[in-house]
Amino acid sequence: MHRNPDPRGTCAHEETHGHPIDGDAVESRARSYALSKGVPFTPMRQSVLALLAASGKPMSAYEIAEKVSDTRKLKAVQVYRALEFLQEAGCVHRLASRSAYFACDHLHGEGETVVFMVCAQCGAVQEAASELVARGLRGAAKTTGFRPRHPMIEVEGECAECAGTPER
Amino acid sequence: MHRNPDPRGTCAHEETHGHPIDGDAVESRARSYALSKGVPFTPMRQSVLALLAASGKPMSAYEIAEKVSDTRKLKAVQVYRALEFLQEAGCVHRLASRSAYFACDHLHGEGETVVFMVCAQCGAVQEAASELVARGLRGAAKTTGFRPRHPMIEVEGECAECAGTPER
């Protein structure tokens, strides 16, 4: 987990990839989820989501706590609470391989199999829904009677930008 | 990560699944790796591997430290050192989704795409190598120029035994 010196963004064009996602779209999805649950979409939740959406890259909860701090100093536990809501709302996903969180403006269908491609160098995440992968997973599962539940796949690799710049 | 009350083995037939893997086979693989590297296959490494092989289920490093303690009390850092060797040797894999380690007696080929199916209830892990998944991943990657590096896929779900016993 702490194997890389800085797991999030050490490559040369740190600023250029991880293109920001549509903050308005993702926020409105969060709002309607809150509405449907009868809970408020609080400033706390709003600012955590806005930060993640603007950054467009995975961030750790502690990193979020640091950056969100507009005036007051935020504690990690408060960030985790906001993240919990945002994950339920489907606006934020957790990258287990990096213990990091990122905003996502895709609306993932129920049985959909999503692939997150994480650049080992710059940390940028690209998403794709692959029916072929889903079929492969079902095939692998069938032989053992296993029932896949949350087909969220994380693959480490090298994104196009980082692959194009071999230095560091 | 700490979301489940006990991520490793809370279901009724805890003892029955996660069938132990072939301890002798996996140990001999570790021995030949050690030989090829010119380093010893120490009792420390041997006992960590033996424990993992016998349990057949993922365990955290701290859990291993507790259980291995035959006479002396083992510290986590020592377990991590043994695990590092065993991972290099290909005898042990790390489950990022649970921060846990498990022994594996398959010999995975170089570019092979391996799918680990983790039962959310009992924690048992089943492995499968899927060419279809590999192709799907390559297809998903191709559109963005992403180059997958370590195609180790973890899928949460429900194993056949747990699916058959709906209670709890």
Added chain:
DNA sequence: TCCTGGGTGTAATGTTGTAACAGCACGATA
């Protein structure tokens, strides 16, 4: 008014993983 449910703020603690350093065992070499 009181009660209840949910969000917030804060402290404490638990869990996972590394860094750093001293000591030891063992083989190579002079």
Added chain:
DNA sequence: TATCGTGCTGTTACAACATTACACCCAGGA
């Protein structure tokens, strides 16, 4: 035999990630 290097072990300390517990506030309903 002496010494040197290499790699494992034992130990302390700490960093990074995550949860629990509790007090407080505030809005809405009985």
